[in-house]
Amino acid sequence: MSALTIGFDLDMTLLDTRPGIRATHLALSEETGTYIDADLVVTRLGPPLTQELANWFPADQVEAAADRYRVLYRDHAFEPTVPLPGALDSVAAVRAAGGRVAVITGKYGPNARLHLEHAGIAYDALVGDLWAETKGVALRELGAAVYVGDHLGDIVGALAAGAVAVGVTTGPYGAAELTEAGAHVVLADLTEFPAWLAGYRASDRS
Structure with a gap:
């Protein structure tokens, strides 16, 4: 069996993971100059990252933004997560x-x-x-x-x-x-x- x-x-x-995700979105926003409401983002976690980023970036920039987010995530997300x-x-x-x-x-x-x-x-x-x-x-x-x-x-x-x-x-x-x-x-x-x-x-x- x-x-x-x-x-x-x-x-x-x-x-x-909300604090780390919020921090990463803020870092991505600052780096790209694209406004992201990180407080709103963390109220609706679950769907794929690209689906969330499509709310803030033009369609042709979403994949690149997701790639950069995943790199920034390692610097911002682990420490505050419990x-x-x-x-x-x-x-x-x-x-x-x-x-x-x-x-x-x-x-x-x-x-x-x-x-x-x-x-x-x-x-x-x-x-x-x-x-x-x-x-x-x-x-x-x-x-x-x-x-x-x-x-x-x-x-x-x-x-x-x-x-x-x-x-x-x-x-x-x-x-x-x-x-x-x-x-x-x-x-x-x-x-x-x-x-x-x-x-x-x-x-x-x-």
Whole structure:
């Protein structure tokens, strides 16, 4: 029998990346002379970076802006980023159960890896640059039984993979919106996840 695999989103699920993302957008704005409302940006994290940058840059400049953002990110984003409440304990609970932790994120993969290392979050698989249904492809390939995320796109990904969709209200959406999107369960934050996981495993064995 294969090990239980639990997938987690990164931004606003495992890590509060808002300060670092805000700082990086401000640095990009200053360098390029293009106005970016960084405070607005951090209220709607989740979709691909290029989708956000398209709000501020002409279409023919978006890819170059994204490339530069990813470089600036390494100087501005890691230090102010901290694990969200319960993140470390949730990962530990999966591992204590003999499970595998898979981080499936829309973030650029190499920067996601550095984030996890800086935060001291252990993982067994990491796939970046995915969003909504494309997250579902990776979850299915990894055999993930559960996917935990804060965004409606995360719920879409979990459902596309046939995984249990666990929503957390640490991002831009509340419990009602996550439930309406199809979440099977909604938690206030990851402090509630270890107990939920214990109940899930118990019911799965019964």
